[in-house]
Amino acid sequence: MESYADDMAKESYHHGDLRRALLAAAAEAITEEGPAALSLRDLARRAGVSHAAPAHHFGDKRGLLTALAAEGFDRLAAALRETRGATGSFLELGVTYVRFATTHRAHFEVMWRPDLYRADDPALLAARDRSSAALYSGVADLPDGQAGGDVRETGLAAWSLAHGFATLWLSGALPDMPELPDEAARAVLRHLTPAG
Amino acid sequence: MESYADDMAKESYHHGDLRRALLAAAAEAITEEGPAALSLRDLARRAGVSHAAPAHHFGDKRGLLTALAAEGFDRLAAALRETRGATGSFLELGVTYVRFATTHRAHFEVMWRPDLYRADDPALLAARDRSSAALYSGVADLPDGQAGGDVRETGLAAWSLAHGFATLWLSGALPDMPELPDEAARAVLRHLTPAG
DNA sequence: AGCATAACTTTCCATTGACAAGATGGGGGC
DNA sequence: GCCCCCATCTTGTCAATGGAAAGTTATGCT
Numbered sequence: 001m002e003s004y005a006d007d008m009a010k011e012s013y014h015h016g017d018l019r020r021a022l023l024a025a026a027a028e029a030i031t032e033e034g035p036a037a038l039s040l041r042d043l044a045r046r047a048g049v050s051h052a053a054p055a056h057h058f059g060d061k062r063g064l065l066t067a068l069a070a071e072g073f074d075r076l077a078a079a080l081r082e083t084r085g086a087t088g089s090f091l092e093l094g095v096t097y098v099r100f101a102t103t104h105r106a107h108f109e110v111m112w113r114p115d116l117y118r119a120d121d122p123a124l125l126a127a128r129d130r131s132s133a134a135l136y137s138g139v140a141d142l143p144d145g146q147a148g149g150d151v152r153e154t155g156l157a158a159w160s161l162a163h164g165f166a167t168l169w170l171s172g173a174l175p176d177m178p179e180l181p182d183e184a185a186r187a188v189l190r191h192l193t194p195a196g
Numbered sequence: 197m198e199s200y201a202d203d204m205a206k207e208s209y210h211h212g213d214l215r216r217a218l219l220a221a222a223a224e225a226i227t228e229e230g231p232a233a234l235s236l237r238d239l240a241r242r243a244g245v246s247h248a249a250p251a252h253h254f255g256d257k258r259g260l261l262t263a264l265a266a267e268g269f270d271r272l273a274a275a276l277r278e279t280r281g282a283t284g285s286f287l288e289l290g291v292t293y294v295r296f297a298t299t300h301r302a303h304f305e306v307m308w309r310p311d312l313y314r315a316d317d318p319a320l321l322a323a324r325d326r327s328s329a330a331l332y333s334g335v336a337d338l339p340d341g342q343a344g345g346d347v348r349e350t351g352l353a354a355w356s357l358a359h360g361f362a363t364l365w366l367s368g369a370l371p372d373m374p375e376l377p378d379e380a381a382r383a384v385l386r387h388l389t390p391a392g
Numbered sequence: 393a394g395c396a397t398a399a400c401t402t403t404c405c406a407t408t409g410a411c412a413a414g415a416t417g418g419g420g421g422c
Numbered sequence: 423g424c425c426c427c428c429a430t431c432t433t434g435t436c437a438a439t440g441g442a443a444a445g446t447t448a449t450g451c452t
Contacts, residue, residue, distance in 0.1 A: 014399060014448070034311030036232065041439065050401045052441085057399090060441070112367040115230030119368065128369075156361070156370070157387035161353065164360025171308040172315065173324075174352070191353035193389040210417075210430060237408065246432045248410085253430090257409065394452090401446070408439075415432070422424090 019057045019067075021047045026068055030106035035116060040064070065110055066117040066124055072107030073127035076100050080134035084141070091189055093138040094162040098185040101166035109170065112163075135159055142194060154194050161192055215253045215263075217243045222264055226302035231312060236260070261306055262313040262320055268303030269323035272296050276330035280337070287385055289334040290358040294381040297362035305366065308359075331355055338390060350390050357388055 015021065025046040029038055040061055041051040058064040076097075083089075083096040101108040110116055117124070139155040165188050168174055169181055177184060211217065221242040225234055236257055237247045254260040272293075279285075279292040297304040306312055313320070335351040361384050364370055365377055373380060 018399080034309075036309075036312055039439065040441090049399095051439090052402080053400055055441070112363065112369065113230070113232075114368055116232055153383055154387065157357065157384045160360035160364060160384055161357045161387075162360065163364055164356035164358065164362075165352075166360075167308065167363050168356060168359055172310055173308065187349055188353045188356055191350065191357075191389050193387050214430085235408065236410095247408090248433080249431055251410075396449105396451085398449075399447080402444085404443080405441090406439105407441105408437105410436085410438105412435085413433090416430080418427105418429090420425105420427085422426105 015047065015049055015053075018047060018049060018053060022054055022057065022064065023068055023071060026064060027106040030109065035065075035106075035109055035113065062116070062118050066121045068107060069111045069117050070121065070124040070127050072104060072111045073124065073131050075104060075107065076111075077127060077130035077134050080131065080138075084134065084138060088141060090138045090142055090158070091186065093135065094158060094189040095182055095185050097135070097162040098166045098169070099180070099182060101170060102180060105170060108166070112167075139194075158189075158192055161189060165189075211243065211245055211249075214243060214245060214249060218250055218253065218260065219264055219267060222260060223302040226305065231261075231302075231305055231309065258312070258314050262317045264303060265307045265313050266317065266320040266323050268300060268307045269320065269327050271300060271303065272307075273323060273326035273330050276327065276334075280330065280334060284337060286334045286338055286354070287382065289331065290354060290385040291378055291381050293331070293358040294362045294365070295376070295378060297366060298376060301366060304362070308363075335390075354385075354388055357385060361385075
């Protein structure tokens, strides 16, 4: 009776990979409209399932955003580790951080809004710690003397600088800025003094 | 018939200063639960008015958040100008920025989320520019040679550093940090090199 | 083959933002 | 001193949303 309505749409009752599809749809929706406008029902529509389907995989909205944030921390940690291995440059670690923010905007925006997700989720906390570790490891790599007195303090300053630039760029507070501000980020990051 | 229910609650049909009351209630609610959980109807309840009263003053939710953000930029600009006048210290300007973020958390969080408000509002844009100007003026105050090559670039780096630290602190990403991180902010901000 | 259960749907409810239309009363114009 | 205008606030309504409950389908394990 559903003769011609299902060219290929009806991939059977089961979606196949709904969890992944919903996360992708969420990232897309957030990139378009911001996290505030996110609607579970809209995600369900985009994925072609009923409005209650997401609940099965994520429990509730917070659950979905928790998964999205965890995915973000995971990918960030991976990107940082790769940069560290490839260049070993402290500066480029910061550039990678900023580039991640601009190319994974939706993930990045959610990651730093713990009021949107379940901040005590174990998987998320683990991924977050992996990101921090990758970031601070860059400071530890610095030759003695350049690392300054306190590695933690220098790392925090570097993190703050990269994070602040990324955040301001995302918020649109910086006018006349190129679309992919790699070079601008590099210029700003050079203002960091390890020694303090 | 409303015998004992109105000790002093029923200040007549007209509230008197509903606009201000709603903004204050919004700041309180956001401080408690974050901007995502904000509900106009809850604000109306807190102020003791009907659920449609806010619309008269702000149009819609975006309008209210626009006003809140504008108020934030105004207060930030004032705080920065005062610090500049009192100390003339570049470093302390950053400390003031961070302190503003922690003591006016609700305002600060909304200010950098343009998806929550009307980013083209003239009053808001003006207030935002006043904040920027106050911030960059601190760089201009630096004695020649310390200001480095590019005042705008140094200003952006300083802004990024202060903003990043404030944002990370607010997001709870920095464990074991004192309640009012003035000293930690000062330590981090000292890692800025004007010359680059 | 058959059953336990994961994956999804349908139905329902409370809350919310927004709009429309009406009630109230303060204050300016005369 | 009076009246009317209109800013201010209320009541009523609607569509959309998040979430819960209960039912349906199909998958994989034995």
